[in-house]
Amino acid sequence: MTLASLHTLSNGVRVVCDPVPGLETAALSVVAGRGARVEDAGRSGWSHLLEHMVFKGAGGRSAQEIVEAVEGQGGQINAATGYERTSFQARTLAGGLDLASAVIADLVQRPTLDAGDLVREIQVVGQEIAEAADTPDDIVFEMAQEAAFEDQPLGRSILGTDASIGRATPQALAEWRAALYAPDALVVAASGAVDEDELLRLAERDFGEAAGAPAPPALGAAFTGGRRTAAKSLEQANLVFLLPTVGVRDPDYFALRLYAEILGGGMASRLFQEAREKRGLAYAVDAYAETYSDVGALGVFAGCAAKDAAELAKVAAGEIAAMADGVTEAELARAKAQLKAAMFMARESTLARAEQAAGQVLLFGRPLSPAEIAEQIDSVGAADLARIGAAVLEPRRAALSALGPKGALKAPDAFERALFG
Incomplete structure (x- = not known):
């Protein structure tokens, strides 16, 4: 059985290569080990909002150009925000890691964060919040989570509130991005039709210059009940x-x-x-x-x-x-x-x-x-x-x-x- 290998770039970004022989596809996951748990109440939902915003434009590509570039090579791209991590994911045909790595690196390091896009995306996330509120088997879990970890980041919705996301500005989100996706918390992992030498070359090219001041560590959580x-x-x-x-x-x-x-x-x-x-x-x-x-x-x-x-x-x-x-x-x-x-x-x-x-x-x-x-x-x-x-x-x-x-x-x-x- 082939075991995954671990490497560390000079700036602290870690790289995992997990080749699976015989496959014609590969997956790339760039994960930041920070999420909603490092938010204070005033910035509740900002990590999720930022994940939305980077897809509106990055690295000189528009929102449409980002998805067209990836899908044009048969790939798929997505992202997810949790309490303790934020993940950017791409699935590609064999040979597609080059583009996938470049696009995700742009999302993580070079988003446009346009003011007009932010106004519209705050509205979109507001609808996501409303949709969750209309879904009983979503909201009952949020109610329990709030009771379990009262007045703590783990007790707040990952989506935030209309008021908290409404406070976000492009500059504030740019500063939040630098902390959330700082290199000390980044892991680049690829599995499937992956060549280790190629992956390390791409990781060095696309993430070797990643920089940013780390966010404050998440506070310990206490189950209040x-x-x-x-x-x-x-x-x-x-x-x-x-x-x-x-x-x-x-x-x-x-x-x-x-x-x-x-x-x-x-x-x-x-x-x-x-x-x-x-x-x-x-x-x-x-x-x-x-x-x-x-x-x-x-x-x-x-x-x-x-x-x-x-x-x-x-x-x-x-x-x-x-x-x-x-x-x-x-x-x-x-x-x-x-x-x-x-x-x-x-x-x-x-x-x-x-x-x-x-x-x-x-x-x-x-x-x-x-x-x-x-x-x-x-x-x-x-x-x-x-x-x-x-x-x-x-x-x-x-x-x-x-x-x-x-x-x-x-x-x-x-x-x-x-x-x-």
């Missing part, structure tokens, strides 16, 4: 229950992932079997781990009839409480198989490989091999999951959100009473 409820005329109740847990760098990270899988990660999970198959309380119900570098949350999401919301909350609390008593060997083996399968299936996508490698470099300083990750998964035992189960209950704190008909708003109380007494 709380609740957010809103009555709304909907067909279903939308519920999210969050409990505090570990982050990605914690040694118990894979134990957490396996815990969430057993609790509600698939059709054989405890929640799915109890809430849907045995009781018919919900069509959609699942558990998940929402993790950041240093902190995380164990989450349960459900959509159900308002009349069943309180009962479903009790069932969810009961299954979480039961997890602290231990899991069976069969459950643990199934969860391990599912987690490893998800990892290996994702690696069949060159873009997923490039994104994963860049994320690992930002978190751990190097790309991790699949064998290394599989070994960590296999090393988790039932006692590790019992420790996770006890740890999520010990603080006696939860972040709870409910959105829907008035009857649904009883669910947070029902969950807390059932779990904490």
Whole structure:
């Protein structure tokens, strides 16, 4: 198996080469290890707004010319902003990395940031904010996030607010860009039909002169807990229950992932079997781990009839409480198989490989091999999951959100009473 290699340019930009023999396509991911988590309240949403703005013009190309150049060679280009990173992605045919690297380098380092474009893009992002507010299974997660990390960057929407993005100016965004995409936080990762010597040449050409003063480091986050409820005329109740847990760098990270899988990660999970198959309380119900570098949350999401919301909350609390008593060997083996399968299936996508490698470099300083990750998964035992189960209950704190008909708003109380007494 060919392993990804890591190189560092003289200015601190790191480069990951992950060749996959036999492919006719390649993926390039340029990831900045900063996102909405480094924003203060006054600049909430600026990282996402900046990601939009760089596509309006960069390196002498207009917005139309940027996409026409990439698509003219059969490629695709996109970007995404998260709490802890901003990613620029291109998929190309073999031989297309030269153009993809040049275009993304322009986006990251030489955006036009025109004042007229900014006025229009603030309107566009405003519509994105409005669209999210009209989508119940988007806003219920934002409500829970706000309750979990109150008055912290992790508790604010990545999109920001109309007021905060309205404060942005071209000059202020230019300064924000220099901090957000500074070379100390940049990783250039390519996977697929990639030649290592060519990639290093392109990285040096396009990112070797990248400069900028780093943004202030993200402050540590604390899970505060709380609740957010809103009555709304909907067909279903939308519920999210969050409990505090570990982050990605914690040694118990894979134990957490396996815990969430057993609790509600698939059709054989405890929640799915109890809430849907045995009781018919919900069509959609699942558990998940929402993790950041240093902190995380164990989450349960459900959509159900308002009349069943309180009962479903009790069932969810009961299954979480039961997890602290231990899991069976069969459950643990199934969860391990599912987690490893998800990892290996994702690696069949060159873009997923490039994104994963860049994320690992930002978190751990190097790309991790699949064998290394599989070994960590296999090393988790039932006692590790019992420790996770006890740890999520010990603080006696939860972040709870409910959105829907008035009857649904009883669910947070029902969950807390059932779990904490």
